[in-house]
Amino acid sequence: MRALKSVYSAQVPSKANLTLAVTGKRGGLHTLQMTVCPYPDFSDRVEFFPATDSADIEVEGVSAQFKDFDKDRFLDFYIPKARAAAERFGVGGRLRIYKGVPLGAGLGGSSASVAATVSAMSACACDLGESARLDDVFLLSMGSDVPCMTAGGACVVEGVGEIVKPFSGTVPEFDVYIAEGGSDTAACYALYDRMKEEDPSCDTSLCSFENKSGAKKYFNDLTAPAVALNPNIGELIRRLQRSYEHVVMSGSGSAVLGINRIR
Numbered sequence: 001m002r003a004l005k006s007v008y009s010a011q012v013p014s015k016a017n018l019t020l021a022v023t024g025k026r027g028g029l030h031t032l033q034m035t036v037c038p039y040p041d042f043s044d045r046v047e048f049f050p051a052t053d054s055a056d057i058e059v060e061g062v063s064a065q066f067k068d069f070d071k072d073r074f075l076d077f078y079i080p081k082a083r084a085a086a087e088r089f090g091v092g093g094r095l096r097i098y099k100g101v102p103l104g105a106g107l108g109g110s111s112a113s114v115a116a117t118v119s120a121m122s123a124c125a126c127d128l129g130e131s132a133r134l135d136d137v138f139l140l141s142m143g144s145d146v147p148c149m150t151a152g153g154a155c156v157v158e159g160v161g162e163i164v165k166p167f168s169g170t171v172p173e174f175d176v177y178i179a180e181g182g183s184d185t186a187a188c189y190a191l192y193d194r195m196k197e198e199d200p201s202c203d204t205s206l207c208s209f210e211n212k213s214g215a216k217k218y219f220n221d222l223t224a225p226a227v228a229l230n231p232n233i234g235e236l237i238r239r240l241q242r243s244y245e246h247v248v249m250s251g252s253g254s255a256v257l258g259i260n261r262i263r
Contacts, residue, residue: 020251
């Protein structure tokens with residue numbers, strides 16, 4: 001057992017999708033195959049102040065670097081996850097969250113805070129001499145993006161998020177832009193299902209729309225439903241096509257990646 005620090009800090013960058021294929025369903029959840037990589041221009045930081053005389057968890061502050069941040073909605077999601085992590089690691093204390101990853105943009109906005117919390121608390125548990133093993137079942141219970149965001153680096157993600165493998169390819173240069181209006185993940189998947197029921201052969205990735213060459217190198221099967229729900233995403237894709245070799249949406253939107261800027 002080592003002496004506890006006064007604060008344990010962890011920072012987790014947003015995740016950006018280079019590819020997203022919907023491969024089926026399992027237990028009511030969509031299974032996916034994705035290539036994701038960190039985008040550090042948007043990051044969440046969590047500070048954990050351990051209390052040796054208490055097992056309670058208190059969130060003493062949340063600050064956000066983007067407009068229209070719904071603090072109450074975020075905390076409704078975050079606090080149960082933070083308490084579950086505290087129970088898993090046998091720690092208690094206070095938390096401060098610095099939000100730099102936008103919510104509803106397909107960049108892992110909620111999961112970034114959870115992944116940073118898990119990392120900070122596990123470091124504290126290690127100093128306490130407690131088990132800090134980050135097993136797959138626990139990480140997946142924290143959220144489908146938490147395993148890959150905790151692993152860090154570029155990854156290939158499969159299943160409902162539980163299979164995470166290092167990406168062996170070359171990560172291209174890319175910039176991230178966010179369309180106004182956000183995206184509702186549940187609504188996006190529901191519309192995807194309806195589109196596939198009506199026409200199983202339809203290309204919901206809109207690959208020819210995203211990439212002028214039509215090559216399916218970077219793609220996202222949720223593009224068509226996301227664009228239908230928020231036309232601003234489609235407008236952003238069209239605008240970015242003038243400046244980038246490839247354009248692809250991240251997650252369920254509304255973030256869009258411009259890959260390999262045209263010189």
